[in-house]
Amino acid sequence: MTTGPLDHFHSGYIAIVGLPNVGKSTLLNRLLGTHLAAVAPRPQTTRHRILGILNGPGFQAVFHDTPGLLKPRYALQEQMEREIDIALKDADLVMLVLDASRPEEEAAQAAARLSGRKVLAVLNKVDLVRDKGTLLAEVERLSREGAAEVFMVSALKGGGVDELKAAVAKHLPEGQPFYPPDAVADRPEKFFAAEFVREAVFNLYGEEIPYSTAVVVDEFKERPGRKDYILVTIYVERDSQKAILIGRGGKALKRVGSRARRAIEAFLGRPVYLETRVKVAEAWRSDLRFIKENVYGSDRPSGAA
Numbered sequence: 001m002t003t004g005p006l007d008h009f010h011s012g013y014i015a016i017v018g019l020p021n022v023g024k025s026t027l028l029n030r031l032l033g034t035h036l037a038a039v040a041p042r043p044q045t046t047r048h049r050i051l052g053i054l055n056g057p058g059f060q061a062v063f064h065d066t067p068g069l070l071k072p073r074y075a076l077q078e079q080m081e082r083e084i085d086i087a088l089k090d091a092d093l094v095m096l097v098l099d100a101s102r103p104e105e106e107a108a109q110a111a112a113r114l115s116g117r118k119v120l121a122v123l124n125k126v127d128l129v130r131d132k133g134t135l136l137a138e139v140e141r142l143s144r145e146g147a148a149e150v151f152m153v154s155a156l157k158g159g160g161v162d163e164l165k166a167a168v169a170k171h172l173p174e175g176q177p178f179y180p181p182d183a184v185a186d187r188p189e190k191f192f193a194a195e196f197v198r199e200a201v202f203n204l205y206g207e208e209i210p211y212s213t214a215v216v217v218d219e220f221k222e223r224p225g226r227k228d229y230i231l232v233t234i235y236v237e238r239d240s241q242k243a244i245l246i247g248r249g250g251k252a253l254k255r256v257g258s259r260a261r262r263a264i265e266a267f268l269g270r271p272v273y274l275e276t277r278v279k280v281a282e283a284w285r286s287d288l289r290f291i292k293e294n295v296y297g298s299d300r301p302s303g304a305a
């Protein structure tokens with residue numbers, strides 16, 4: 001239940017970790033009340049640590065959304081794993097997110113990395129579970145494995161999230177805020193523009209296309225009296241993917257553009273003109289140089305630093 005006001009100011013870092021697709025980014029967005037992190041109905045949507053700041057009465061919680069835990073198979077995934085490690089290194093508190101509708105898919109891989117941590121376990125997607133009684137065994141197991149508290153939430157619908165917020169505030173150490181009270185994120189607008197284009201691709205295409213996609217913002221110009229101009233390049237790995245991405249008469253790419261533009265505008269709170277183009281960078285997911293330059297580049301205070 002919600003606790004009363006805190007006696008002293010609390011602040012700190014929370015790493016949001018868990019298997020792919022359990023709803024970590026949705027939960028971050030719900031906690032912040034802002035669509036900050038890309039969400040898609042497929043695993044491995046998140047590639048970067050995404051920092052989001054929640055200011056509440058008597059506390060500042062700095063969340064790190066992370067890529068889903070997995071066994072890296074190619075260079076891009078190795079970088080994604082590093083993002084998780086960095087988030088964990090900074091963390092005062094770990095939020096381990098599990099999919100309550102698929103409790104058999106345990107986050108066992110997470111356990112080893114989390115030993116000795118203060119862990120809040122979050123059973124997410126409870127809206128998909130008819131008989132909540134079936135979750136009790138899971139709650140018990142998580143407590144037995146050392147979770148400080150276990151929560152049942154629906155990041156999508158919002159249920160249980162206020163209680164979770166209050167617990168986060170309570171468990172964070174006492175201390176002064178790290179960021180100004182109006183700060184929400186630590187990355188440039190350019191980063192989010194690229195993420196929203198990638199999010200559109202993740203939501204609009206099947207199978208391999210999303211995973212072969214990297215998005216780079218080539219220009220982001222504020223123009224006095226006119227809409228901001230944003231030029232992005234969407235990289236895919238093969239010519240055949242390029243053709244699919246663009247679609248007949250450019251129709252498919254147009255859908256990407258308008259979906260991404262709407263998300264960017266909602267995020268920035270102002271209209272933008274978004275231009276997209278598609279290029280092929282063969283097998284870039286295994287090309288560390290491409291990854292460092294274009295996925296974890298200099299405007300992204302992230303893993304490759």
Ligand SMILES: Nc1nc2c(ncn2[C@@H]2O[C@H](COP(=O)(O)OP(=O)(O)OP(=O)(O)O)[C@@H](O)[C@H]2O)c(=O)[nH]1
Pocket residue numbers: 019020021022023024025026027038039040041042043044045046047066067068069124125126127128153154155156157
């Ligand atoms: N029904 C339901 N769906 C949810 C909930 N939370 C997230 N989802 C859905 O689960 C899917 C994955 O959500 P994400 O937030 O992208 O998951 P993630 O853990 O960040 O995934 P990765 O970044 O790939 O590791 C999306 O389709 C979400 O809409 C929830 O509480 N209930």
Ligand SMILES: [Mg+2]
Pocket residue numbers: 024025026037038039045046065066067068
């Ligand atoms: Mg995510």
